[in-house]
Amino acid sequence: MLEKFKNHLDQNFPHLYGKKLLLTVSGGIDSVVLVHLCKKIQLEIGVAHCNFQLRDTESDEDELFVQELCTQYNIPIFIQKFSTSDYAVQRKLSTQLAARELRYNWFNEIIENNNYDYIVTAHHLDDQIETFLINLTRGTGLEGLTGIPEQNDKIIRPLLIFSRNEIENFANKNQIDWREDSSNASDKYLRNKIRHAVVPVLKQLNPSFLTSFQETLNHLKQSVELVEDVTAIMYERIVTQLDHKIQINIEELLKLKNYKSYLYQWLKEYGFTAWDDIYNLPYAQSGKQVFSNSYILLKDRNYLLLSPKEKEELKESFFINENLKNHKVPLNLSFCNISYISNSDNNIIFVDEDKLQFPLEIRKKKEGDSFYPSGMNGKKKLSKYFKDEKYSLLEKEEQWLLVSNNEIVWVIGKRADQRFLANENTQNTLKIELK
Structure with missing residues (x-):
């Protein structure tokens, strides 16, 4: 053993x-x-x-x-x-x-x-x-x-x-x-x-039950991966993301033989439980809604629209001035000038302050966002990074970014941009920590 x-x-x-x-x-x-x-x-x-x-x-x-x-x-x-x-x-x-x-x-x-x-x-x-x-x-x-x-x-x-x-x-x-x-x-x-x-x-x-079970489990895992791949492909064809809303084209959705399965895969991360109501929503009158604790799914003419509750309270951007040492909304970030670089983790990065342009911005993802992930070679679209890191739909919507002059400095709590990181030649090192 x-x-x-x-x-x-x-x-x-x-x-x-x-x-x-x-x-x-x-x-x-x-x-x-x-x-x-x-x-x-x-x-x-x-x-x-x-x-x-x-x-x-x-x-x-x-x-x-x-x-x-x-x-x-x-x-x-x-x-x-x-x-x-x-x-x-x-x-x-x-x-x-x-x-x-x-x-x-x-x-x-x-x-x-x-x-x-x-x-x-x-x-x-x-x-x-x-x-x-x-x-x-x-x-x-x-x-x-x-x-x-x-x-x-x-x-x-x-x-x-x-x-x-x-x-x-x-x-x-x-x-x-x-x-x-x-x-x-x-x-x-x-x-x-x-x-x-x-x-x-x-x-x-079955004296060989344990072996047979392991083989069955492997087949099931492969099937789950196949389902995830197919639903991701169909998501790109049928679903459009608009700011904080997700728009599902009903006409295209109903062309799918197993449209209910696709709806379940796309929406399971959002806390819905009334699945029969969701499956009937494409055929309901315009204006019909289904609720989870945090989200609303609305039939709007030819589309299903998913949006957070209390959307009016959401703010898209938060700005950080150069002299601010702590920022608490929407995340608790601290900024500290230091003379050394210690071990970093997902919640701490060390950047070259001279490469930043204030005010910094904290915001959610936008269409076309890309960055240079630390530890990787070259540029990567943020959407591709999310896919590779197996972000759920909800995680994509909730991920905050730290931005300088519209360039991503940090996928906060996840991955820094290589271009902004401090090194041995840095004159002014800034430690940024997610509390």
């Missing part, structure tokens, strides 16, 4: 080497094996352990076990106790959703405050199967059937290629101790019911 793990990282996650990784460790067999594997190949790791205080003394014993494990291997550890039940009641969430929200908010705080690069979890192949079946029972769309992604932004799941049986064999062979969560034996939760009653039957019916 160790060799398979290392080969998997070499082929699919080479960017993890040399990075600081925060492992989420409960004390169960999966996360403890993950710690051992990462230590064996000498990755730089820290551990985060959540005590949700849901199992009385058992939760405290898990915490002590993980603490001793980290002491044994000289691993930095972060421990947090949560009043999970109280939080769930306050937020009107299930206990599982409350625990998830608490832990990931805390994990993100740790990596931001302690310079970790990625969060690494111990989800494995059997978790994939259970998630697939849960989503299947809930009538999810195609995306829900592709399971848990191996990487989602800063969250990495390198054990998804391993079955629970492989992990147990590795632990037993290497005499690794772990903690058993007593709640895993209960069928109170849907996941446990599937784990105990459904998956064993599938494995019994």
